[in-house]
Amino acid sequence: MQSLIKSSLDSMADQHQSLNCSFNTVQRVFAANIEQATQKLSEQSLIEYYKGAEFLAKIGQGDALSIAFLKIMPWVGEFYGDGSIQKIVDFTYQKISRTPNKGAVEPFLNSFIDVVEHTNNAQLDEYLDLIEYHLSKTTFSVHGIHDTHTSPSLIAILTNMHLLLEQLEFEGIYEWINYGLKYFQDHPERQEEYFSLSSADSKAVFQRQRKGLLFSDVEREINLFQRALWKTDFMYAPYSPNFEKLEHLHPYLEDSVIRLPDIYEPLNGIDACKRYMALVAHLIVHHQFTTKIVADNVSPQQRFFTEIFEDARVEYLAIQIYPGLKNLWLSLIPIVDEFDCDDKHQSCLRHRAIMLTRALLDKNHPYKNQIILDYVEKFKALMSAEETRTLDSLSLGLGYLIKTRSASDTLASIYFENTEVTYRDDNRSMWLFIEEFDEEDNIFEHQKRSEDDEEGIEVIPPHYYDEWDYAYESYKPDWAAVYERLHSHTNASKIEQILDKHSTLVKQLKKVLDLLKPQNKKRLRYQEEGAELDLDIALRSVIDIKNGSPQPDTRINVDFEHDSRSVSVLLLLDLSESLNEVVEQSGQTILELSQEAVSLLAWAVEQLGDNFAIAGFNSDTRKKVMYYHIKGYNEHWDDAVKARLADLKAEFSTRMGAAIRHGAHYLDLQQSDKKLMLILTDGEPADIDVHDSKILIQDTHKAVQEAQQKGMYPYCISLDKKADEYIADIFGSHYSVIDRIESLPQELPKLFLSLTK
Amino acid sequence: MSDFDINQFKIKLEPLYETQSNEVELYTAAYNAKLPVMVKGPTGCGKSRFIEHMAHKLDKPIITVSCNEDITASDLIGRFLLDTNGTRWVDGPLTLAARHGAICYLDEIVEARQDTMVVIHSLTDHRRELMLDKKGELVKAHSDFQLVISYNPGYQSLMKDLKQSTKQRFTGMDFDYANAELEASIVVKESGVDTNIATKLVKLAHATRNLVGHGLDEGASTRLLNYAGTLIALGVGVKDACNMALICPITDDAEIRTTMSGAIDAIFD
Structure with a gap:
C-alpha cells in the first residue's frame, strides 16, 4: 500500500517537474525543495503545496512570496496536517494581501519557522486568530469605511514571534498586545517601537506575562534556605535572559552576590522553587570548597572538563553533609543517549561532558564507555581520600581530555541538544586570570554606570513601582525607579540649636505630651x-x-x-527644589522651616515613644526617584539622626506617588495598630518628564488609596497656598494647609499630637 | 502539718541526662554550699531535666513551680483559707520547700511579675528565712533547702527581664543545645531511632537554629527532636514526622515552611 502511494507521488513529482509559474527564481527554489516536500507531505497536502505556490506567484506581488512559501510549507504541512497549507494560503490572501498590509506577507510566511517550533499541532487556528486580531486592531482608515493605512506594527510583531511564542502562552500574548493597543493605537511610531519589543514598557509588560515562577516571589524562601543550611547571607541580582538571547547567560556568584535567572519554569518534575534551591546550593558549595586556580596556561577545552570534575567534587562533598541534594541535582542533569552523537560530523565535546557529568554523580548511570567508567573510578578513589583540592579536579580534567580528544572536537557543528545543566554556574569563581582578559561578561555593569553617583556609593538596586495612568485607567508597569539611600550627614549641633531656639515651644509641647501620655x-x-x-x-x-x-x-x-500607644509614624519630606524659596516673613527658606518643624516633631514623638521614621524624597524623571532615609524606625532621636536632618538639601522635582508607595512598603512592615504616614510638601506632585500635571496628581491619589487599603492613614501637610485646587483630589479630607509657613514649627507637632490623640 | 511527707517529692526513676561538661560537679558544689542557682538556656535544651537529674542524684525532694503571669506572692508563700471553722493557713510551694528541706525549682521565672519575684529575696541571701507576714511567722530554711530558677535569655525584652537585684542573688549556669554528636545520641536514647536518622534530625534542628532572628524566635529544641524521633520509631514517614514535630510547632510562616521543607529534602535522601 505504502509503495503504491509512494509511486503515485513519484509520478506526480515527475509530472510537475516544472511548476506552473513563469518566475525562474521560483522554479529554482521549487526544484531545490520538491524532494523534501514529497517526503514530508501527504498527497492531499502536496496538492495544496503546488496550488499555493502557483497562486501566490500570480497575485501580483512578485516572486518573493512563492519562494518563502516553497521553502517553509513542507514543514508546516507536515506538522499541522492536511488542509493547513490551504488555510494559510487563504488567510494570506484574504486577510493580509488584500489589505493595505501587503508588505507583511513575506514576514508572515517566514514566521511559521518559529510557529511550528513553539506551538502544538492543534494551535494553527489560534495563531491565525492572533494575527487577524492584531491586524484588525492596527489597520485603520482615516476617512471612510475601508482600511487604508497599513498596520504599523505587524511586521514588528511577526519578527519577534519566536520570542513571544517561546516565552508566553497565547493568553499572555493577547495581554501584551492589548496593552500596546491601549496606549499606542494612535501613535504609529511608538506602536512599532512597542511591538518590536524595544521600548522599556513593552519589555516590562512582556516580562510580566511570562510563564513560570518569578524569583522575587520566592526570594525570602531561598534566602532562608541558604541561611538555614550554610549560614550564608549572599545577596541576589536576578537577570532576565530573554533580551540578551545572543549571549547565553549562566548564574554565578561573585562579590557576595548571586546572579540568577529572574524566572524559572518547572523542569523534569522539579518545581521552580526547588530549582532555585538547587542552583543556590550549587553556588554555595562552590564557594565553600573551591579554591581559585590559575587559568592562564589552561586551554578552554581543558578548563571545560576541569570544571566538570570540580562541579562533581564540590557536589560530592555537599552530598556527604546533605544527602537529599543528590536527588534534587540528579533530576536536573539530563540523560543523553550514549551513541547519539556522531563524532565524524559533529563535535561531541558537550555530549561527552554531559555523560561524564551524569556518571560522576549517578551510580546507576546507563553509560558503558570504558574511559568514562575509568574516570568515574578515579574520581571515586580521589573522593575517598581525606582531603581533596580544586587542583585534583584539574589533573582529572586534563587527563580525561587527553584520553578522549578527537579531531572532530574543533568542528563548527557542535552537539548541543540536552547537554546543559541549568542549575550550574559558569565557574568563573574557580579561575584566576593573571593576564587581563575581557572575557567576563558583566551584564550588570551598565546599571552601575547609568547613574551619576558622584560619591561612588555602592548602589542598591532600585525598586520599581507601577504608576497609575488615569487616561488609560491602568497601571504602567515598573514605571518609576526608586533608589534608596541613607541621607548624608553633617554637624548635629545645628539641630540642638534649633531646639534651644524653640525652648518655649518645647515647654508647651511637653505639657501637651504629658496630657497625652495616659491613654x-x-x-x-x-x-x-x-x-x-x-x-x-x-x-x-x-x-x-x-x-x-x-x-x-x-x-x-x-x-x-x-x-500603651501602638502607633507607627512615617514622616515623608518633600525635598524638591522649590523648598529653597525664602519665606518673606521670617527670612528663612522653607527647607529651614521644615527642618525646625521636623526637629520639634521628632523630639515630641521620641518623648511619646512611638515607632517613628523620617524619610525624604525627590525625583529627576521616572528613572531616578530618590528616597533618603533620615531616621529609621529602630533608631532613636540621637546624634546620627540629627546629623542627617541637619544636612537636608532641596533639589529636583516631586514624584510623590512612587515615594508614597516606597514609604508605604516599609510602614506596612511595622507591627502596630495604627500606621500614620505624614507627608510634608510645598507643592503639587510634578516631574520634568510629565507634562500633564493631572497624571501625577491622579497617580499620587492612587498611591494614597493603596496605602489606605493596607490599613495606613496617609495625611498631608501642605505649605502650598494654592493647594486647595488639587489637594482634596489626592488626599480626600486628610490634609491641612498651613498658610503661614513661618508657623510650621509650631503647627507640625501640634498637628501630629491632635492626629494621634 | 506534722503528717506532711516531703519525700513524695523525691524523684523515683533516674531521669536520662547526658553530661555535657562539668555541670554536675558545679551544681553539686553549689548545692553543698546551699547557693541559689540560676540555669539559663534556650527552650527545650534540658534545663529542667538537669535539675531533676541532680535532685535524683543527691536524693533530695524537688518542688517545681511553673511560673506564669498570674502567679502572685501568695501562690508561692501560702495563704489563709476560709473553712467552716474560720480560717486555715496553707503553705505555698516555696514555704513547703523551705520548711521541710527540698529543692524549690521556679521554672521560667521571667514569666512571673516582678513584684512576685521579690518574695524570694530573703531566702536567697545570708538570712535564708521567709517571713509569712499574714501569719506572723518567720520560717527558717531547712538545711537541705535550695532555690533554683530557670531563665530563658531568648525572651529578653524590656518587659520580661530579671531585675539586677534578683539576678545578683544567684550563681549562674549556662545551658545550650548539646553538640551535634551528643544531641544525636540523646535522640537515639530517648526515641529509639538509629544514629543515622538522629544525626540528620540534629542537622535539621541546626538549620532551624540558623534562622533565629530571621523569622524564627527559637530553633527546634532537643525535646522536639525527641518527639520527631519517637514518631519515626513508631513508623511515621521521616518527612511527615519532621513536619509534624519540628516545623509545624515552631512557625506559622508559610515561607519559612517552604524553606524548611526544602531543607528536609536536602538533608534526608
Missing part, C-alpha cells in the same frame, strides 16, 4: 490587690467557701492600667 485605661481583672473590689469574682469566691471548696479564688479585685 485609655485598661481594666485588669483577677487582681489580688487592686483599686476596687470586683463584685462578680468576690461573690463567686464566697460561694466557693460556703460550698467548702479548699481553694477559693482570692483575686477578687480589679485594677486599671494605662493602655
Whole structure:
C-alpha cells in the first residue's frame, strides 16, 4: 500500500517537474525543495503545496512570496496536517494581501519557522486568530469605511514571534498586545517601537506575562534556605535572559552576590522553587570548597572538563553533609543517549561532558564507555581520600581530555541538544586570570554606570513601582525607579540649636505630651490587690467557701492600667527644589522651616515613644526617584539622626506617588495598630518628564488609596497656598494647609499630637 | 502539718541526662554550699531535666513551680483559707520547700511579675528565712533547702527581664543545645531511632537554629527532636514526622515552611 502511494507521488513529482509559474527564481527554489516536500507531505497536502505556490506567484506581488512559501510549507504541512497549507494560503490572501498590509506577507510566511517550533499541532487556528486580531486592531482608515493605512506594527510583531511564542502562552500574548493597543493605537511610531519589543514598557509588560515562577516571589524562601543550611547571607541580582538571547547567560556568584535567572519554569518534575534551591546550593558549595586556580596556561577545552570534575567534587562533598541534594541535582542533569552523537560530523565535546557529568554523580548511570567508567573510578578513589583540592579536579580534567580528544572536537557543528545543566554556574569563581582578559561578561555593569553617583556609593538596586495612568485607567508597569539611600550627614549641633531656639515651644509641647501620655485605661481583672473590689469574682469566691471548696479564688479585685500607644509614624519630606524659596516673613527658606518643624516633631514623638521614621524624597524623571532615609524606625532621636536632618538639601522635582508607595512598603512592615504616614510638601506632585500635571496628581491619589487599603492613614501637610485646587483630589479630607509657613514649627507637632490623640 | 511527707517529692526513676561538661560537679558544689542557682538556656535544651537529674542524684525532694503571669506572692508563700471553722493557713510551694528541706525549682521565672519575684529575696541571701507576714511567722530554711530558677535569655525584652537585684542573688549556669554528636545520641536514647536518622534530625534542628532572628524566635529544641524521633520509631514517614514535630510547632510562616521543607529534602535522601 505504502509503495503504491509512494509511486503515485513519484509520478506526480515527475509530472510537475516544472511548476506552473513563469518566475525562474521560483522554479529554482521549487526544484531545490520538491524532494523534501514529497517526503514530508501527504498527497492531499502536496496538492495544496503546488496550488499555493502557483497562486501566490500570480497575485501580483512578485516572486518573493512563492519562494518563502516553497521553502517553509513542507514543514508546516507536515506538522499541522492536511488542509493547513490551504488555510494559510487563504488567510494570506484574504486577510493580509488584500489589505493595505501587503508588505507583511513575506514576514508572515517566514514566521511559521518559529510557529511550528513553539506551538502544538492543534494551535494553527489560534495563531491565525492572533494575527487577524492584531491586524484588525492596527489597520485603520482615516476617512471612510475601508482600511487604508497599513498596520504599523505587524511586521514588528511577526519578527519577534519566536520570542513571544517561546516565552508566553497565547493568553499572555493577547495581554501584551492589548496593552500596546491601549496606549499606542494612535501613535504609529511608538506602536512599532512597542511591538518590536524595544521600548522599556513593552519589555516590562512582556516580562510580566511570562510563564513560570518569578524569583522575587520566592526570594525570602531561598534566602532562608541558604541561611538555614550554610549560614550564608549572599545577596541576589536576578537577570532576565530573554533580551540578551545572543549571549547565553549562566548564574554565578561573585562579590557576595548571586546572579540568577529572574524566572524559572518547572523542569523534569522539579518545581521552580526547588530549582532555585538547587542552583543556590550549587553556588554555595562552590564557594565553600573551591579554591581559585590559575587559568592562564589552561586551554578552554581543558578548563571545560576541569570544571566538570570540580562541579562533581564540590557536589560530592555537599552530598556527604546533605544527602537529599543528590536527588534534587540528579533530576536536573539530563540523560543523553550514549551513541547519539556522531563524532565524524559533529563535535561531541558537550555530549561527552554531559555523560561524564551524569556518571560522576549517578551510580546507576546507563553509560558503558570504558574511559568514562575509568574516570568515574578515579574520581571515586580521589573522593575517598581525606582531603581533596580544586587542583585534583584539574589533573582529572586534563587527563580525561587527553584520553578522549578527537579531531572532530574543533568542528563548527557542535552537539548541543540536552547537554546543559541549568542549575550550574559558569565557574568563573574557580579561575584566576593573571593576564587581563575581557572575557567576563558583566551584564550588570551598565546599571552601575547609568547613574551619576558622584560619591561612588555602592548602589542598591532600585525598586520599581507601577504608576497609575488615569487616561488609560491602568497601571504602567515598573514605571518609576526608586533608589534608596541613607541621607548624608553633617554637624548635629545645628539641630540642638534649633531646639534651644524653640525652648518655649518645647515647654508647651511637653505639657501637651504629658496630657497625652495616659491613654485609655485598661481594666485588669483577677487582681489580688487592686483599686476596687470586683463584685462578680468576690461573690463567686464566697460561694466557693460556703460550698467548702479548699481553694477559693482570692483575686477578687480589679485594677486599671494605662493602655500603651501602638502607633507607627512615617514622616515623608518633600525635598524638591522649590523648598529653597525664602519665606518673606521670617527670612528663612522653607527647607529651614521644615527642618525646625521636623526637629520639634521628632523630639515630641521620641518623648511619646512611638515607632517613628523620617524619610525624604525627590525625583529627576521616572528613572531616578530618590528616597533618603533620615531616621529609621529602630533608631532613636540621637546624634546620627540629627546629623542627617541637619544636612537636608532641596533639589529636583516631586514624584510623590512612587515615594508614597516606597514609604508605604516599609510602614506596612511595622507591627502596630495604627500606621500614620505624614507627608510634608510645598507643592503639587510634578516631574520634568510629565507634562500633564493631572497624571501625577491622579497617580499620587492612587498611591494614597493603596496605602489606605493596607490599613495606613496617609495625611498631608501642605505649605502650598494654592493647594486647595488639587489637594482634596489626592488626599480626600486628610490634609491641612498651613498658610503661614513661618508657623510650621509650631503647627507640625501640634498637628501630629491632635492626629494621634 | 506534722503528717506532711516531703519525700513524695523525691524523684523515683533516674531521669536520662547526658553530661555535657562539668555541670554536675558545679551544681553539686553549689548545692553543698546551699547557693541559689540560676540555669539559663534556650527552650527545650534540658534545663529542667538537669535539675531533676541532680535532685535524683543527691536524693533530695524537688518542688517545681511553673511560673506564669498570674502567679502572685501568695501562690508561692501560702495563704489563709476560709473553712467552716474560720480560717486555715496553707503553705505555698516555696514555704513547703523551705520548711521541710527540698529543692524549690521556679521554672521560667521571667514569666512571673516582678513584684512576685521579690518574695524570694530573703531566702536567697545570708538570712535564708521567709517571713509569712499574714501569719506572723518567720520560717527558717531547712538545711537541705535550695532555690533554683530557670531563665530563658531568648525572651529578653524590656518587659520580661530579671531585675539586677534578683539576678545578683544567684550563681549562674549556662545551658545550650548539646553538640551535634551528643544531641544525636540523646535522640537515639530517648526515641529509639538509629544514629543515622538522629544525626540528620540534629542537622535539621541546626538549620532551624540558623534562622533565629530571621523569622524564627527559637530553633527546634532537643525535646522536639525527641518527639520527631519517637514518631519515626513508631513508623511515621521521616518527612511527615519532621513536619509534624519540628516545623509545624515552631512557625506559622508559610515561607519559612517552604524553606524548611526544602531543607528536609536536602538533608534526608
